[in-house]
Amino acid sequence: MADRILEVRGLKKRFPARAGLFGRPRGWVKAVDGVDFAIHAGETLGLIGESGCGKTTTSKLILLQEPPTEGSIMFQGRDITGLAGAALMAYRRAVQVVFQDPFSSLSPRMRVEDIIAEPLEIHTDLERAAIRQRVAAVLELVGLPSDVAPLFPHEFSGGQRQRVAIARALATDTKLIVLDEPVSALDVSVRAQIINQLEHLQRTLGVSYLFIGHDLATVAHISHRIAVMYLGKIVEHADSDALCARPMHPYTKALFEAALPSHPDDRHAATAVAGEVPSAMNVPSGCRFHPRCPATMPICSQVEPVLQPRDGGGEVACHLY
């Protein structure tokens, strides 16, 4: 496969849980607890899981919003944890993000052209006219007419705003965009348009995506490969087609069962997984999914399963296989 643009190895992030003002940490929240994955050039990796499973923390680590506790993040073969100066700026230029809520991620007091131009102003010494041209070009790339440039964000609909956010992410010669639930806040009718637009952009520009989501249908549609996260760990990952054709980990199966059937007459399988995700402060012993697993065995509460190759490519961490 093509070269790896981003490779994450043994990534861990712990947050101290403190009691009181000067209290010693009474425990650690293991938000991300040893995660490995790689994203290739021009590829989309889908990261899926329930709320609180560590997907957003993972994205924060990659975006250098938080320092990792352990592990390495390699971007184009170079560890980016602890980067500074010009190397950091080069990374900031190549990696952008699109957040979930297009109403809070665009400054209400800036015009769209200024919002999109910001990364260009930071990273290039282009003149105003050249920046304008570039802004117009990326606006057209994301399917907006270039004459919307002088408008303010509140003059747009949610879908249009998200297009503006994508345009901004593409303004510099971006290599990787972290899409943090980019369509979760949008109407269903608009979601498909944005997803198709993202796929189209990837085909024309060769940009890579890390697509974070909890909606299986959306993630499965856009991603080439999918990693399923549960309580800070990846429990299964495989090519999108293989995973959809044969989900193996009971948690992955549960996610598929929880998704709506594609036809209203199809029978909706009874939800196999009950309860909530346990706290990341008190991770269950053995397999962290065993208290909710429909196929739990005695070994599951004692030995933590490791990722092993699964049928159809990819890996799964489960004692069933």
Added chain:
Amino acid sequence: MRLAPPMSIRSRREAPLAAVVILAALVLVAIFADLLAPHDPTLPVPGANVFDPPFWMEGGSTAAPLGTDFQARDILSRLIYGTRVSLIVGLMGTLVAGAIGTLMGILSGYIGGWVDQVIMRVTDAWLALPAIVFAIFLAAMIGPSMWNIIVILGAVYWTRYARVIRGEVLTLREREFVKLAEIAGASKLRIIKRHILPNVANTAMVLASLTVGVVIIAEASLSFLGVGVPPPQPAWGLMLSEARPTLLAGQWWLTVFPGVCILLIVLATQLFGDWLRVKLDPQQRNL
């Protein structure tokens, strides 16, 4: 049945006419003081006695329509020129306080850490001192003059800005568009200039409009206490101070007229500030 919105809310959405008229009149008076004042405010009115009453009272004359003071100076002219002092000190003092306070609030809120600790502890200490006593102390140190008073009042009243602006910045820096700018590699200075400052401008404006009145009162108090604008420059607080010995002698026009002027200007700025606060506050605006 449709209910009309309550009167109090509806009227709050319109500019306070009285306040705007008073402020506009005072600004015009200050600008055209030279044309409006019948006499030189620092020299006795020719042919008038000391303590002449207003023209409608017995012994008054239209040469000094609101009477004369203990040096036979025209009170009306002194009031007219005094408007300049009050407005200049009120606006410039607020500007100085706003500039220092907004800068400190932004540094404190955005940079955080020990910078935040130092600025906030200084603010606490500042607020613990009674404002007027502190101002008298500073005035005694650097000497009385109108421009010194401006600097002093700026240095005394910046803390309220710092506190409020810091709070705004603390919520702003967690907003996604600020995160987005950080991820794009924007420097702290750039984020402050492009994202923080424009979003605290409204708050700073409202605070300013509410501070003007306080600063004007403080200037009048300092002048009254003799550490403000030095005589013979006409300032309302100074006029009150000079009239104090004769207050019980029945020469009420020496104190009532400057007092009413101070009342009007402070009332007008406060009403205007209150209206601005409601207008710029999105939660109250759409009522």
